Amino acid sequence: MTASITLHQPRRLIVGAGTIGEVGNLVADATATLVIATPITAGFVDRLKLPGKIEIFDAIPGEPDVATLDAALAVARRVRPQAVIGLGGGSVLDVAKLVAALWDSEQTLADVAGPNKVAGRNTRLIQVATTAGTGSEAGIRSLITDPVKGAKIAVESPHMIADAAVLDPQLTFTVPPAVTAATGVDAMAHCVEAFTNKRAHPMIDGFARMGFRLVGKYLARAVKDGSDTEAREGMMLASYYGGICLGPVNTAAGHAIAYPLGTRLGLPHGLANAIVFPHVLAFNQRVVAEKTAEVAEALGFSANSPDALLENACLFCTDLDIEMQLSRHGAKEDALAGYAAEAHANRRLMDNNPADMAVEDVLAIYRAAY
Incomplete structure (x- = not known):
């Protein structure tokens, strides 16, 4: 017999050209929003049409490590966002998941490493993909590099699933x-x-x-x-x-x-x-x-x-x-x-x-x- 499985998907999936403009409506009541991006994808922020105070953290490298996450968490704890938006490829989306789950938690990355250890999440999470590769916007897993061990730390939890995922093909037009x-x-x-x-x-x-x-x-x-x-x-x-x-x-x-x-x-x-x-x-x-x-x-x-x-x-x-x-x-x-x-x-x-x-x-x- 086939083993049992549990399937998690974002609560809402929005697909189509120009749909990035719908993100603002998803967080219409947010007074503070943190956007996780790269210097390139930060150029799309205006298209999100976000309300309230907007903070951008765009120091995401190709292979985000523990220091990257710590820096993003520090910004989130200063901003205290009602919504976190990942705007980028897999590295950005992975960091956004962890920031949304951990910025107002006493848990550390070490505490949540592995499956089903995240205690919960109070912050809305919107994932806006700008590449077509990792599929991180769909999933419950995040990978962060441990530079000391030279290995990936995997965190997996249903608490990291997005409230909404947006697939706007226009955001990928400039991908080389x-x-x-x-x-x-x-x-x-x-x-x-x-x-x-x-x-x-x-x-x-x-x-x-x-x-x-x-x-x-x-x-x-x-x-x-x-x-x-x-x-x-x-x-x-x-x-x-x-x-x-x-x-x-x-x-x-x-x-x-x-x-x-x-x-x-x-x-x-x-x-x-x-x-x-x-x-x-x-x-x-x-x-x-x-x-x-x-x-x-x-x-x-x-x-x-x-x-x-x-x-x-x-x-x-x-x-x-x-x-x-x-x-x-x-x-x-x-x-x-x-x-x-x-x-x-x-x-x-x-x-x-x-x-x-x-x-x-x-x-x-x-x-x-x-």
């Missing part, structure tokens, strides 16, 4: 082609890793299928023409569906192997996942052949053999102009064994993988990608 490509493959990886997961569930399979089929249909179009509204909206939906997959099922070896490339090598999360994706897809084929064939068909290529699958999946990425060689991104060959040991130790994700991986298998993937 390279970022569009990498984040799009990340969205696909969320769906594929959940779909082929040991914990896969028929209902989540449905969201996953919708997600990776949208990627197959729209990602190349979005990369080619950033102002293609239909393609941009399709990719935002794919990302959202991937975010839904993360809560009850989560990712697997692909993300575990990608994480050290972010924390140790400094690669953007989407790019790290794109580099790893074809290798893990091919590794798992022997265990989940039918589902792998379904993924390949949706993406427009053959999965007749592991070699053909790997080659075609790599071509899917290189055709999007993604640089797939780790050596071109500054990786050193003598560092790969350390990455492999760290990735293999991430049992939270590795234990979800349909095919068991030894540390030697992980190292072989890094070497193949090198």
Whole structure:
């Protein structure tokens, strides 16, 4: 029998061009609002049409760490917002979740690390995505880098679900082609890793299928023409569906192997996942052949053999102009064994993988990608 799952989604989902202008109505009674952003996405704040006092915290790096969160919490405690708005990609949205949950709480990040430890939330949370990749606007999980350990701290709680999520494709028009490509493959990886997961569930399979089929249909179009509204909206939906997959099922070896490339090598999360994706897809084929064939068909290529699958999946990425060689991104060959040991130790994700991986298998993937 299928294991039971619990599905959490934002209380309200608003999709469509220009819908960022509806955010102000969602917080019409707020006297103070804190917007979490980056220096680039802060340029969209006026489009939110917010009432009352507005404070912007835009010091969010590509891989937010504990110091980033502490700085954002300090601003929130000064402002005492009735609403927190995340306006950005996954890093921004992850920080916004934790700020909304913790700014008026006695709990610390250490207290809430892991599943279901957040005591509650009193502040409204609106998540406005400006990229199509992480799907963080849909989910209950936040990842923060611990620079001392060089690892991700994962916090998961239904108290971090958004009151409303906004998917306005116009906000992604200026995302560069390279970022569009990498984040799009990340969205696909969320769906594929959940779909082929040991914990896969028929209902989540449905969201996953919708997600990776949208990627197959729209990602190349979005990369080619950033102002293609239909393609941009399709990719935002794919990302959202991937975010839904993360809560009850989560990712697997692909993300575990990608994480050290972010924390140790400094690669953007989407790019790290794109580099790893074809290798893990091919590794798992022997265990989940039918589902792998379904993924390949949706993406427009053959999965007749592991070699053909790997080659075609790599071509899917290189055709999007993604640089797939780790050596071109500054990786050193003598560092790969350390990455492999760290990735293999991430049992939270590795234990979800349909095919068991030894540390030697992980190292072989890094070497193949090198």
